[in-house]
Amino acid sequence: MTYRVAVAVSGRGSNLLALVDALATDPVAEVVLVLSDRAASAIPLAESRGIPTHQLRDHRDGGEWRDQLDSYGIDLLVLAGYLKLVPPEVVKAMSGRIINIHPALLPGYGGPGMYGHRVHQAVLAAGERTSGASVHLVDEVYDRGEILAQSAVPVISGDTPATLAARVLETEHKLLPLVVKAAAKAGRPVATMVDKLD
DSSP: OOEEEEEEESSOOHHHHHHHHHHHHSOSEEEEEEEESSOOTHHHHHHHTTOOEEEOSOTTOHHHHHHHHHHTTOSEEEESSOOSOOOHHHHHHTTTOEEEEESSOTTTTOSTTOOTHHHHHHHHHTTOSEEEEEEEEOOSSTTOSOEEEEEEEEOOTTOOHHHHHHHHHHHHHHHHHHHHHHHHHHTSOOOOOOSOOO
């Protein structure tokens, strides 16, 4: 039986697309639902791939989430650029089965308000020599859950938030499918060692 994945998005959906493309060549799992809290550009992208979508009427309504996740028999919920907290009743019901990708090496540069270019601005302002991407389990607090995998990206002299973001995003596109595939094979999200992402 196929490992059934839902992806929650708030933006353009590049990680969603990377995941769908990776699973097309290694179908250990399937994205069967895309959820969004807004009219995100990822929604028509998903629909163009034949993936059912649902725009949440109220992202705080755990019942609405549960109705969608249950009706599609979801094994794993992936937050890919989803910017809101998942309702606590959903986190409880799917404990250990929700993951998020974050554009920094957690536990640094996470928490409320730390998303997108804000993360990369903070990394550069701190003078870090390394950044990267993290995939972690989701709990009731932003970016606090157990880290499952990380991949480092060097900070290069002259980097701007935009140039650093572009390199980190390339790594995200490789790291997220790796973790989802490992979860599908294990039947649940598991810590995944990453030596080098080609």
